[in-house]
Amino acid sequence: MAVIARGRVAPPRALMLALVATVLVVLAGVVCADDLHHFDDPALQSRYDALTETLRCPKCQNQAIGDSGSPIAGDMRRYVDRALRRGDSDDDIRDAMAERFGDYVLYRPPLEWRTVALWAGPGVVVLLGLLAIAAVIRSRRGEQAPALDENERQRLETLLSRHDRLDNQDRSDQ
Amino acid sequence: MKKRYWLFVPLLIFAVLAVLLWQGLGRDPSSRESALLEKLFPAFSLTTLEDSDKAVDASLLKGQVTLVNVWGEWCPTCKREMPQLLALAERGVHLVGVDYKDTRDNGQRFLDEFGNPFALNIFDPEGSLGFDLGVYGAPESFIVDANGNIRYHHTGYIKPEDIDDVIMPEIQRWQ
Known part of the structure; x- marks a missing residue:
């Protein structure tokens, strides 16, 4: 004890x-x-x-x-x-x-001169990044999604209507 | 097919960075360029370890190529370095010691025990000469040419293979 x-x-x-x-x-x-x-x-x-x-x-x-x-x-x-x-x-x-x-x-x-890369490096990298983004945006501007042909349009419609049906069913189940 | 060579740019940047950083990893972080290379040995006015009445200054280093070694009794690596310094003295290298942040008694005892390869030892109890030399830990060694210019700075311990690989060629170079 x-x-x-x-x-x-x-x-x-x-x-x-x-x-x-x-x-x-x-x-x-x-x-x-x-x-x-x-x-x-x-x-x-x-x-x-x-x-x-x-x-x-x-x-x-x-x-x-x-x-x-x-x-x-x-x-x-x-x-x-x-x-x-x-x-x-x-x-x-x-x-x-x-x-x-x-x-x-x-x-x-x-x-x-010896330390220029050290001081300017980050700025240069950011600048390159901005240029790259600008180049990508510019090349995409004016680009349009290719138009659908008749078959594709029909398929899209059936898919969408099926989706709507399922959606309504879900709601009525609840 | 569209030219998509620019997709390789990130890979290229990665490769360049990888090589750069890999080199950095392999480098010894404690060894770096001395700020005193090509400069005159700093002025000082101190006594010698052997004789507290004998004043010496930087003119002591004029006239011949000298290996100045900064040591102290408190520094274990300095003890391991002594055989290399004795071997250098045997080959005719002129050595001057700087007994750094030490007491006279301890410094003398160190030389009695491990041998004395030095023509003379500058006694620097406060580390003032060491400070002006940019010493941040003993042992460090400097090769000073006949005009009193610092030509080579060895931070840390002189390994046995350094005698032939580094120290002797540097001494001969500045003769």
């Missing part, structure tokens, strides 16, 4: 512990990711947030530096912090990062 009683008491406590552990884990993640870079000036803070969201961590496959726990992302956040405090512009900071780590770290790559 005692065992069963204990079994009944234990789950809530285990549940509480699990809950506390979950909250701690989540909080730890928040603290780690942020590194506690804080600016008194809200304008600087929002620039910092925007930059760390749009610079890509070079070590990770697809994470912003503001979102990554890798050491290099921490170094880059520190650089952004220091550069903002000494008055660098956003472009200065982005250029400095691309100079070291390549365009890879820019989530918005610059428009160059």
